[in-house]
Amino acid sequence: MGRKIVVILIGILFAGVGLFLLRSNSQKMKRCTVEVPGKVVNIVEEREYEEGSYHYTYFPVISYQAEGQTIESQYTTGFGNKNKFVVGQSITILYNPNQVSEYVIQGEKSNSIMGIAFLVGGILVFAIGVLKRQWNSY
Secondary structure, eight states, rough: HHHHHHHHHHHHHHHHHHHHHHHHHHHHHHHHEEEEEEEEEEEEEEEEEEEEEEEEEEEEEEEEEEETTEEEOOOSSOOOOOTTSSSOOOOEEEETTEEEEEEEEETTHHHHHHHHHHHHHHHHHHHHHHHHHHHHOO
């Protein structure tokens, strides 16, 4: 009985993380309303050793003009595909007029996809926990 409760709680936790990610991404999109051209000026590579091999994550460094300032910032989301962004690539930025260093890359959906994955995964784990509990009560 205790194991089933743990599975249900893990499902709720994952679904909660998914909802949090989706909500925070949605709020950021609402705040970032000013569209400007931007450019990828660098790619930061992070390497992590796990289970006998190296895994790489690539973070684009973005430059754009906002309110007369040049903003240069490493994007908070990393990508496993080295060629997702390339140095010199032109992109469209949407930034927050109240905090010009807060921005999103137009059309970039990685954070939404991650939120959906956590939400769906959490719902599935929750459902498995509930169904397992019901099956064992017969």
